Amino acid sequence: MPDYLTVVDHPLVQHKLTIMRDKETSTAGFRRLLREISHLLAYEVTRDLEMTTKTIQTPMREIEAPILDGKKLALISILRAGNGLLDGILELIPAARVGFVGLYRDEETLQPVQYYFKVPEALEDRLVIAVDPMLATGNSSVAAIDLLKKAGARNIRFLCLLAAPEGIARMKEAHPDVPIVTASVDEGLDEHGYIVPGLGDAGDRMFGTK
Ligand code: URA
Numbered sequence: 001m002p003d004y005l006t007v008v009d010h011p012l013v014q015h016k017l018t019i020m021r022d023k024e025t026s027t028a029g030f031r032r033l034l035r036e037i038s039h040l041l042a043y044e045v046t047r048d049l050e051m052t053t054k055t056i057q058t059p060m061r062e063i064e065a066p067i068l069d070g071k072k073l074a075l076i077s078i079l080r081a082g083n084g085l086l087d088g089i090l091e092l093i094p095a096a097r098v099g100f101v102g103l104y105r106d107e108e109t110l111q112p113v114q115y116y117f118k119v120p121e122a123l124e125d126r127l128v129i130a131v132d133p134m135l136a137t138g139n140s141s142v143a144a145i146d147l148l149k150k151a152g153a154r155n156i157r158f159l160c161l162l163a164a165p166e167g168i169a170r171m172k173e174a175h176p177d178v179p180i181v182t183a184s185v186d187e188g189l190d191e192h193g194y195i196v197p198g199l200g201d202a203g204d205r206m207f208g209t210k
Contacts, residue, residue, distance in 0.1 A: 001048070002157070005168060006181045008044045013037055013183050017161070021199045027208040031084065034133070034206055037161065037183065038088025045129055045159050045181045046093070049073075071125045072097050074153075078132035078144045079103075079116065081203040085131040085159065097126070101144045112143040117151075124152040133202040135163040135182065137193050138170030145175045161202070162186050164195045 016037045019025055025033070052069035055062060072095050077086040079102040090096060102116030120126070128148060135141055141158060148156055156178045158171065163182040166189050171180060186195050194200070204210055 002045070002179045002181065004172065004176070004179050005185075006044060006179065007185060008041060008181065008183050010040060010044075013040050016040075017183050020161075020205075021197065023200065025205075027205065030205045034084045034161070035088035035091070038085045039092050041085070041159055041161070041181060041183065042089040042092045045157055046073075049127070070127075071122060073127040073129060074099060074120045074123060076101060076119060076128060076130045076144070076148060078130060078140065081134065081206065082130075082132045084202065084206040085133055085161070089129075089131065089159075101130075101147055103140045103143055105140070110139075112140045114143070114147065117147055119148065119151050119153075122152075123148065124154055126153075126155070128153040128156045129159055130156060130178075131159045133161040134195055134198075135160040135167035135171065135180065136189060136195050137164075138167035138174075141167065141171055142174040145171075145178055149175075157181065162195050162198060164189050 016033045020030055020033045050069040051066045053064040054067045056065050074097045075086055075089055076099040077083050079100055097120035099119030100116060103112040103114055106113050130144055158178050158180045160182045162184050164186055186198055188196060190196050
């Protein structure tokens with residue numbers, strides 16, 4: 001089990017993140033960097049996966065070699081920006097099962113409302129990694145984890161690119177059993193709930209929308 005909060009301070013992660021934050025970086029560049037950085041973050045969030053061994057024959061002799069144990073893990077993308085992290089992680093863990101959680105914010109109550117939910121079977125037996133590049137207020141992340149727990153998930157991790165202290169505090173209060181892995185803890189939120197200094201709207205930056 002990782003620490004409650006892991007900030008991945010690897011030089012390659014921090015270098016790529018700086019280019020992603022730069023508003024002059026193109027959509028294509030942003031997307032490519034997000035894919036690259038997601039490999040490095042996936043490496044960190046899976047570093048203590050359970051292992052077993054398997055007997056194999058190398059061209060030289062027989063050995064007991066390490067392989068991953070247990071059921072395939074479940075990657076859950078919190079739509080839509082989660083898909084950017086998901087694609088890169090799947091390149092590293094191609095056998096993972098994949099689910100999607102779609103939430104929008106009700107303009108009156110400001111509370112997240114579910115519009116899509118499709119997750120792999122037997123969530124209770126899998127390591128579940130929920131991905132969303134931005135942990136801002138934490139409202140949608142907390143709601144997404146609520147839904148995953150209702151669907152049976154018991155062993156969940158949350159992977160993001162940037163986190164605001166407000167979002168971390170909200171997640172810790174609601175889901176202290178869900179460790180967070182991020183590339184940076186930024187200063188805070190602006191009056192619109194955007195992370196500062198942040199990188200803007202992650203979905204817009206990766207899909208080229210406004
Ligand atoms: N979502 C984003 O895409 N960016 C933020 O800064 C906050 C939430």
